Amino acid sequence: MTARSLESGAPARERAASPSLWARIWQNDAPGYLFLLPxxxxxxGLTIGPIITSLYLSFTDFDLLTSPDWVGADNYIRMFTNDPKFWASMRVTMVFVIFSVPLKLAFALAVAMLLNRGMRGLPLYRALFYLPSLLGASVAIAILWRQIFARDGLVNDFLSIFGIVGPSWISSPQYSLWTLIILAVWQFGSPMIIFLAGLRQIPQDMYEAASLDGAGKWRQFVKITLPLLTPVVFFNAIIQTIEAFKSFTPAFIISGGTGNPINSTLFYTLYLYQEAFGFFRMGYASALAWVLLALVGVFTAFSFLTSKYWVHYDD
Amino acid sequence: MTDAPVKLEVVGLRTLSPMQRRLLSVLTHAALLAVSVLMLYPLLWMLAASFRPENEIFTSASIWPSEWSLDSYVRGWNGLRTSFGTFFTNSFIVSILSVCGNVLACSMAAFAFARLNFKFKNFWFAMMLMTLMLPYQVTLIPQYVLFRQLGWVNTFLPLVVPKFLAADGFFIFLMVQFFRGLPKELDEAAQMDGCSPWRIYWKIIMPLSMPVLATAAIFTFIWTWDDFFGPLIYLSEMKTYTVMLGLRTFTDSTGESDYGGLFAMSVASIVPIFLFFLFFQRLLIEGIATTGMKR
Known part of the structure; x- marks a missing residue:
């Protein structure tokens, strides 16, 4: 009797359990995965697969037409020991990131603070300052920039009023990168809007209390505004730095795809493009991409790890 | 957003006399105006240059042309073998398909993340956030190889299909934030009434999410319209060019001699973006303020 009931009970329970298990999965998990399917x-197909393939390709010689040849770490070795263009592009990108990001953020913060004083016409100014951000990535703006900083361009027209004869900024190796940095700083609008939103979160009574205690404007800025704004600064800095590392179009258009004069505008992304789609050295370009990923990864990890020492969070 | 000009006294300006306060306000306006003019001058100059007669473009730095002419537009429009009409059509096709793809696929993924429960949800969400940080160069070459093998080079498919696969995680994130803000009781009540998740998504969540969907649609349109790198890699036949590629070819071929035409087409290329800016400025700015967009 006992044995029999056990015998028949177990499959019965199984029969009962298995549809309900499937039903549960179907009920609970399937809709989520169906919505997530695309x-x-x-x-x-477009992220994980390609990342792994790209890692593999970075250890090969691959010209797109014949199948990849395994060459071990040759690409990486050549890059670091025997490729002056790699170092040139690395230097250009680093200078671009190191100058354009802080300048852009400083400008964005300064203007946001000016606007945050309860100005009349704030929506108008905000819109005007935002416009370059919106248009800036366009090829049209890069074309305009090439014109502004040409020998007979707008900047030199302006300088000639003071009797200064300016060089052709675009085609002089000392200045060409700076025209691109100025272009990046010109687009300070979107971090400015984020700063404005952050500034509005700061309780006004803090300033009142501080000014009652006799704290001047500068002290208020350093002791209240800046600390309370650090999460926003942090956010903006990360986003803008990653964007700066990825910047491509302006350098491509302004230098006609060459990165000249003397590689002074050879952004890392531009060099990668040349290797991949100019010379079809897909293996080497993949290795370049992985070094870029490592660079961005190290930067991001470093920012997050150090953030607890300087980013101020409530609670 | 509230832009009330009432905070003036709160920001510690109380100690100033009315006269000083007035002076400060005037100085601030002066500074802001100066920055605005400095920033917008190049844009206005290009706009003016596009309407100038050819011989006048470089002779004056002033904004106002001595006479207005549409010659540059006519010359520029037909400046290449293929007319800009084709490029504009192509850009519109790519941008509009991208908008459809992004809005549909990203909202579906966002709905799953924000309103449904399933195994490993947090894991997938973390993966999605990781892709936000990924430089596109890492996936670029294998994607190119894949699309080439599929025979998609010189078609719009490589530019559009990824959008239907929600490849732009940023918009998923944007929508998840919004969906989470909608009251949970809506779904629960609908579920009680026997509503399927699909109907909840389509009949309840989507209609309530028009602001965020519009923001995503507008940014997708603008970013796709502006995109240069994708078309540069995948489109090599002139009849498939987008406006941005057309402009680049213009600078390479005739640009050196026909600045008027080049400026005219440059201006024309940013008109659609400018219209979005004009009509949806508030949506754009709020989108950036609440989520922190890169551009």
Missing amino acids: WLIGFF
């Missing part, structure tokens, strides 16, 4: 296909 993203999942994209994630595996």
Whole structure:
């Protein structure tokens, strides 16, 4: 009797359990995965798959027409020991990131603070300052920039009023990169809007209390505004730095795709493009991409790790 | 957003006399105006240059042309073998398909993340956030190889299909934030009434999310319209060019001799973006303020 009931009980329980298990999965998990399906296909097909393939290709010689040849770490070794253009592009990108990001953020913060004083016409100014951010990535603006900083361009027209004869900024190796830095700083609008939103979160009574205690404007800025704004500064800095590392179009248009004069505008992304789609050295370009990933990864990890020492969070 | 000009006294300006306060306000306006003019001058100059007669473009730095002419537009429009009409059509096709793809696929993924429960949800969400940080160069070459093998080079597919696979995680993130803000009771009540998740998504969440969907649509349009790198890699036949590629070819071929035409087409290329800016400025600015967009 006992044995029999056990015998028949177990499969019965199984029978009862298995549809309900499946039903549960179908009920609980299936809708989520169905909605996620397009993203999942994209994630595996266009992100994870390509990342792994790209890592593999970075250890090969690959010209797109014949199958990849395994060459071990040769690409990386050549890059670091025997490729002056790699170092040139690295230097250009670093200078660009190191100068354009802080300048852009400083400008964005300064203007945001001016605007945050309850000015009349704030929406108008905000819109005007935002416009370059919106248009800036366009090829049209890069073309305009090439014109502004040409020998007979707008900047030199302006300088000639004071009797200064300016050089052709675009085609002089000392200045060409700076024209691109100015172009990046010109687009300070979107971090400015984020700063403005952050400034509005700061309780005004803090300033009142501080000024009652006799703290001057500068002290208020250093002791209240800046600390409370550090999460926003942090956010803006990360986003803008990653964007700066990825910048491509302006350098491409302004130098006609060459990175000249004397590689002074050879952004890392531009060099990668030349290797991949100019010379079809896909293996080497993949290695370049992985070094860029490592660079961005190290930067991001470093920012997040150090953030607890300087980013101020409530609670 | 509230832009009330009432905070003046709160920001510690109380100690100033009315006269000083007035002076400060005037100085601030002067500074802001100076910055605005400095920033917008190049844009206005290009706009003016596009309407100038050819011989006048470089002779004056002033904004106002001595006479207005549309010659540059006519010359520029037909300045290349293929007319800019084709490029504009192509850009519109790519941008509009991208908008459809992004809005649909990203909202579906966002709905799953924000309103449904399933195994490993947090893991997938973390993966999605990781892709936000990824430089596109890392996936570039294998993607190119893949699309080439599929025979998609010189078609719009490599530019559009990824959008239907929600490849731009940024918009998923944007929508997740918004969906989470909608009251949970809506879904629960609908579920009680026997609503399927699909109907909840389509009949409840989507109609309530028009602001965020519009923001995503507008930014997708603008970014796709502006995109230069994708078309540069995948489109090599002139009849498939987008406006940005057309402009680049213009600078290479006739640009050196025909600045008027080049400026005219440059201006024309940013008109659609400018219109979005004019009509949806508030949506754009709020989108940036609440989520922190890169551009």
